[in-house]
Every structure is written in C-alpha cells, then in structure tokens.
Amino acid sequence: MQHIRMGILCLLLCATHSLQAQMDIDALFMGKGQLCTGPMYMHNSWKNYWEGTLKRDNPNLxxxxxxxxSLMGMYGIRKNVAVFYNLPYVITNPSAGQWKGQRGFQDGSLWLKYKPVTKQLGKTQLSVIGLLGVSTPLSNYSKDMLPFSIGMGSTNGHARLMVDVIRNKWFATASMTYVLRSNARLDRTAYYTTQMHYSNEVAMPDVTQWNLRLGYRTNKMVAEAVLDNMTTQGGFDMTRNNMPFISNRMNATRVGVHFKQEEVGLKPLTVLAGGNYTIAGRNMGQSTTLYAGLAWIFQFGKNNNTKK
Amino acid sequence: MPQKISFTSSALLACLLLLVGCSKEVTDVSQQFPALNPARTDINAGTWKTILLTAPDEVAVAAPAAPTGPDYTAQINEIKSVQAAMKANDKEALQYWSAGAVLRWNELTRQLVAKYNLPPVNNADGLYPAPDANNPLAYPYFPFSNPPYAARAYAYISAATYDALVACYHYKKLYNRAAPYNVNTTVQALVPTSDLPSFPSEDATVAGVMWEMMKLLFPGEQAFVQNKINEHLQSRLASGANVRSDLDAGYALGRAVALKFVARARADRAGQAAGSLLIEDGMRQATIARGEVPWISQESPKRPGMLMHFGRVRTWNFDSATLVAIRPPAPPSTNSPQFKQELEEIYNFAKNPSREQIRIAQFWADGVGTYTPPGHWNAIACEDFVSMQLSEVRWARNLALLNTAMMDAAIACWDAKYTYFNPRPFQMDNRIKTVVGLPNFPSYTSGHSTFSGSAATVLSYLNSKRQSDYEAMAQEASVSRMYGAIHYRSDCEQGLVCGNRVGGFSVERGKADGAGL
Known part of the structure; x- marks a missing residue:
C-alpha cells in the first residue's frame, strides 16, 4: 500500500453565489488522526451573464x-473516513452603477467522506466513495439582492457518489451529487416568480451536479483538469431586464484546472491553486474563478500513516 | 474511533433526513383566506354616491324572469349538473373564488402589475424603446407597469368596480330575486348563504368590469383574463349562489359601467405622460436657471425620466387648482447647508447599513418585478378587509377610496418631482451606494412616502382601530427610502405630509358617499 497522507482535499469550485461551498470533490483522504487546515482565497468575476438563455452584459453592473x-479543514478519522468543513466569508462588488456590494459569513458546510470499496485490478486501483454534507447560512444575510447577495439562504443536504480509478499515477474521478435545498426566507412578504406568492418563504428547487476530473497524482502532488456541471431541477428563468432571484433555474457548465503540492519548503505545508471558466450557463454569470490556498497538516495521536 | 464515526455519520444522516422531511410547501396568506361571509349585506348600497355614474340606473338592466317557470327550472338544473360534475380542480377554483370577487381580482391585478413592472432594455443605439399599447406582446411589452402606471390601474379598476357594484346592488334591491339556494332547497349551497338577492350577480358584475378594464390596462393578457373570468363565473354556478341569468345580467352591467371608466382613462392625459428628451432637457435648463443642480439619470445608457408628465394626469378626489395648492414647498437648495447636511445623513446610512435597516429597506422596496408600493398597500388593506367581513360592494368602495387616493398621490408626487427636478443622493455623491434599486426620476418628493401617507390616511378612516399601525407602517415605508440611500429626509417627510393631505380628500369622498362605516 502506498502511504496515504494526501493533504487537503477541499476545493471551492462552485464560487458564484456558492449554491454550496463545494467541499471535497476529489478522491483523496487524510491519514488517521491528521488534521489539514488552512485558508483559501477565491476570486470570481463576470461581465456577461445569461438572462434566462439570453446572453448579455449590463453597464449598470x-x-x-x-x-x-474560507477556513477549510479535513480530519482523517480513519484512512478511509474523513470529516471536513468550510467556513467562508464572502464579499461581492459591482464595478459600475450604484448598487452596494455585500459582505459577510456565507454558508458553512460540514461533510462526511467514506470510502467503502477499494479494489486492485492489476495495475489499476478502483475506489468508490460516498459523501454526505450539510450547508447552512452562518449569518442572516439578505437573499434579495442578487447578484450581490452573498448566498441563497437555504440549508442544503448534499449526497455525492464518486468513483475513482488510478493507474500509473494517472487517474480519473467522476462524481454525481444531489443537493436538497430547504425553503429560503426573504425580508418581504410577497414576491413574484411566474405568479404571485404571499409569503416570505421561497421554495428552492433542488440541484444536481456532476463532476469529471482527469489528471496525474502522486503522494505529494495533484494536477488535474476538471469538467463540471450544475443543473437546477426546476426554478424559473429571469424575465427580460429583470433582476435575478434565488429560485431561478441556475445552470452552469465549467472547465477548470486544479493543482496541489505538499511539503512545500516545510514538511506540513501544502499549497493548492486552480481556476475555472463557465462555458455555458443559464440565469448565471459567465464567470472566471481563480483560487489559491495554504494548508498545514497536524498529527493527532500516534502517527502510523507513513508505514506501508 | 468507530463510535466517533457512527456519531458523525448519524448526525449528518439526521440532518439530511430532516431536510428530506421538510417539504417545499410555502404557506401563502392568500390561499388561507376564508369564504366571504359578510357581516352585513349592504342591501341599500344602490343609494351610495357613485364616482362617474350619474345615477345607479344609468345602465339599464331588464327585469329578470320570476324564479318559477320552465326557464328558471332549467337554470336550476344547470347548477345541479355542474355540481354533480365537479372535479378536484373545480372544487379548488370554487374555494379560491369564494374568498370574494373584488379581493381575487385585486390580487390578479397585483400579479399582472408585478409581471409587467420591468423597465425596457435599451436598443443597440443607446435609446430606449417605448412600449406600444397597440402591440403589447412585442418587446418592449406593454405596459411597463411602474408605480404611477400601477397606481392608475388599481384606481380605475377599483373605481369602476365600485360604481358597477352600486348599480348592481340597486337592481338587486329593485328586482329582489332570491339566490338559487334560497329558491330551491335541492340546490346545494357550497358557499356561505345570505339573503342578498342574487340578480344581477355581484361576482359577474366584477368580472364584466375586469374584462373591459384589463383589455385597456393589460391588453396582452386577454387570454389569461378570459380564463380567469370563465373559472370565476363557473365557480359561482357551482356554488349554488347564482343561476345563469344572474351571471349574464351582472356581466353585461359590469362591462357597460366599465366603459365609462375606459372613456375617462383614454382622456386623462396619461397617454401623454411619457414626455420626451426635449421636454426633459427643458426641465433641466429651467432648473439650472434657478441656480439648482438638475436631476440626471444615473442609468447607463441614460434613460429618460419616468413619466415626466404624470403630474398632469387627471385626479380623482380634487381638482387641478388644488393640486397646485397642495404641491410640497421647494426642497432645500442644492447649494444650501441643509442640503449638504441631508446628503451627509444619507451618506452615513449608506456607508454601513445595519441588517435591520436593510430589512426595512427591502421590506418596502417594492421595486422592479413587484406589485409596486400601491400594490403593497392593497395587500395590507385586503388582509384587513378579509377580517372585517365586508360585503362585495363595501370591499369595492374601500378599495376605490384607497386606490383613487394613491393615484392622486402619484400625480401629486410626480408633479413635485418634475417641478423641482431634484438630484438623487448618488448623483451628488457617488460614494452613496444603495441596497435597493435607484429609481430613474427626480428625488423630491419620495413616491413611497406619498403613496404611504395617502394609504395610511384612507385606511385609518376605514379601519380606525388600526390607525396607529397604519401610521407606523407609512412612517417605516417612508424612512426605508433613506435606509435604502435613495432619498433625503426632506423627500420623505414632505412626501408623507403631501400624501396625508391627498388621502384626506378621499376620506372626504368616503364621508359623503352615504356608505358610512
């Protein structure tokens, strides 16, 4: 067996209004008793957006x-079981117009990751991984100022199934996710979607995601290309020249890259970086995202992770 | 360690299950309204003073057949066959419409206002296309139901409904034909019963008004409106409250009365309210000549000011001389220390608004894509009217008083806005960023404050035990525009004062119309 110390796993991929702070989308685990934690900075911007399916820009934004x-971290409970968290602080801003950007603690998330199946088939190793997560607003931010609201305001449950194959350090990881979203609450008592609603509650359509990653990884590093899609199961399109609304049908397909290197200068130090670009969307911005993070690995208890 | 795993995983699983368990159902206030069961029938409402009708029998309604004989029996059998064939969606429709005709059509008007309350996007040349009433379904859709347009729509619909129902109640008393559930005991009453005569049908009268008014106000929605009318009238047959001839007579009466209001609307100068860039430039030059900083659109590309001649539209409850007499005094000069102080105040609100200030700003924002501030006040009023158990005619009368006041408020406010042509805070200091949309028209006075002042005054008359609540709401709506960083204190305070005065004229109408409280 290879040793398993793999460093941090977290990757904030879905940055735009982060329907979910999308922790751990790769197949890696921590060693038992290891905590890997550190800050991540993410920058996301868009000029063009899809108003329904119509692509446009807006000089007033x-x-x-x-x-x-974000502060992210992952703790290895066993070599095939981990929990991790993400606590993001978000700042939004337009470059034009009079709208005030917003800032605040967005949605914290907590995940459990479990790898029940690892099979060696000749030189190929196959793993099946299951993840369960919850995310919920950490502050009472306004949900009614899209695209400047820092989040959508729903509490979400995430269920993800992942398959990973690796052969001669080249790997592929594919995952499917279902995001169950609770109702969100506005500051007003009536709103229009495709009809009037006399309530401060908004039914949030669920979201599905798939994610495909191809790349090269060793014990100390990862380099991969990512193709990713989120599709809102329902919701409605923004009407012409309207503002976005939290229960819009928000879809996006993105391509990106991700890198990670451990033991950078110091043994416990990991750096990671990446980015992605939206190639197709609906009711969302055509965003470019760049991120970089640092993580430090702490060992709790007896270190028995380096033995074969 | 295994315990730890099982603890963590069961905690997560529990959270997930909680989420799965919680449904996406949303409790909608409007769906909770009970069937209308008026405390009083207002059988003498035919004597109440109308708004445009010269007399309650100005539109003739022929006497109905007596509730005996084969024709009437056939109509009773129609009800029975409709009741026998009811499916789940028919029962749902019956329950929906049983809350009241005036209420439901007010809600549907709010829905259409929200749907159409979207400013047109500019053309490639940077100019903004104007919606065309003759081609409503071509972009930009007609109408752009901004707050003045919406105030006018609510007012015409409410006023026409009121006059039509006064006429309807006049004939009810005159012909005194009992409702089918009272005539024939084998007809099931699926709504609360009453001894109010059923000919002509008050529901159909309202529906007839809506058909004519909606054709004028939302001409691209005729299929939607026709569907709702069919559902509404069918629900009245199904309820056992009306026979076919009640509906036919009411519907014809409603349409005929509405046409008087359509004629007024076509001549009320709203059609010329849009103005032009030339007119706007004249206003700007006049403001500069007075030594003041003129308003400039902050949109990109610059959008012509909204409805710059709406201040010339014909009022309901006072005349044009009075409009000038109640015009708010000039705002603080843009060069004055008071202006600088008020600007500074808004800068401080904008710099770091509290969550509570943002909540208040958004609660009252009623901006793009909403039913507008007049719609918000209709929603507030309707919730209270439901609990007051009003008759249909009193519902209409209360909403007519409320909505003619709010249209007058729009006129008075827009008159002030384009008389003084005062700049918005963001124009004077572009560090003043907003948490609500920045309206594209001059600052002084605040529309929200004027609407809210007029609405609170009228509602306080109609439902005096909530007077202090209405006043507090108007105050909060007014100050919400300062929290939103789009209005100065003078805009809000003078807007409220003017709105209160405007509302007073509607209260005078109410005190003189013979309806009492």
Missing part, C-alpha cells in the same frame, strides 16, 4: 466580483 476567504 459592469463586472461583478465575488471574493471569498
């Missing part, structure tokens, strides 16, 4: 930028 600083 200019370029809309979302930045986040």
């Amino acid at each position: 200019g370029t809309v930028t979302t930045q986040s600083i």
